[in-house]
Amino acid sequence: MFALAQGPDSQAHTLHRCHINNWLFRTADIEKSLVTQNSGVLVKGDGTSGNMNWYGVIKRMISLEFPGQKEVILFQCDWFDVPAATTKAEDTIRINLGYKDEPYISAAQAELVFYVNLVNKPGWSSVIALKPRDLFAMSELELEDSIDVGVEGINLLGGQQDLTNWTRSDKEGTTGDVSVITQVQAQVVDEPDDAVFDVDDEDDVDDTYIDDGVVAPVASAVQGQDNDFFI
Template sequence: MKKRKTQNCGVMIKALTSSFSSIKDNNPISHNLTYYGILKNIIELDYTAERSVVLFECDWVSKGKRLKEDEDGFILTNFNKIKRHQEPFVLASQVQQVFYVEDPIDPTWYIVVTTSPRSNIDNIHIDTDVDDYLQSKTLTQQYFIDDEVQWTRDEVDGILLE
């Protein structure tokens, strides 16, 4: 975190997760789990000039000793010596931006600060399955109110893979 030159490297996603009480348990329990992440890489898959998908590669914290709530109700995360998650990639459109502010009492912990994006697509309702939507031609339609929002950076040279 201290190596970052920018402050906007944090993301959050709420995911429906199944968990088991033991190896022999055949009845998983589904519940929502919030994952807090730090951007490691941004990958744009450009299929044609009109279709592209942006993926974020992140280091994730979701539960356990790297996540806690303080007495004031703030969520704190610890990203020191974090192990690579088995699913590090997420669609850029699925996450919410967050900021991590260093805890003044313990600098190994960071307070999660949520923010509202400049463009808000909460008022748009899509009546189709996410997988069907992502594979449809409507993916090229613009659903953002603010045309200035970009998922990728133009000032950084990309890597072209063939």
């Protein structure tokens, strides 16, 4: 507000394009050789204007510089005649221009639209509203009360607890002969210790080796395509 109160610089700059509120705006003059349209603007009315929307085309972009490196961009527009209240203002507009005494708006007020000429209604155009880039209309979700999800305490059996607690009471158990278990335990042979094995010193020399350093050929039990691969 302090920068605005000091007033803009005595010199203003004109622009051909600018990005405002995630929209790309261009002047109508440079779009004559382009196939895209970024010069249409919509300014939504308020209660003082009867909530009437204003549709126009950008003719000039003026950049005003204020102290403190502040900048305000104005759009100079040609405005279309707004249809009567009996028609849908957001659908169609008349091409006749009007409101030439109020051409300027703040760029922050503008929304991007483009116009399509109606074939069945000469002199009228259809208005297509555009959404800003990188802006998605997310559906509103009802906030639910947060629910704490936890795990109930589990009673674990201690090491000293009697294992008979695991016995099922809903099924009738079966009995077995204890002598069978005793007989199996008697047949268990203890594994020998690694240190018990004797090593024969005479077995250290492999019969397939000779003293001149030549390795004797080893006969392969598998004959086939693998033998052709090795030399």
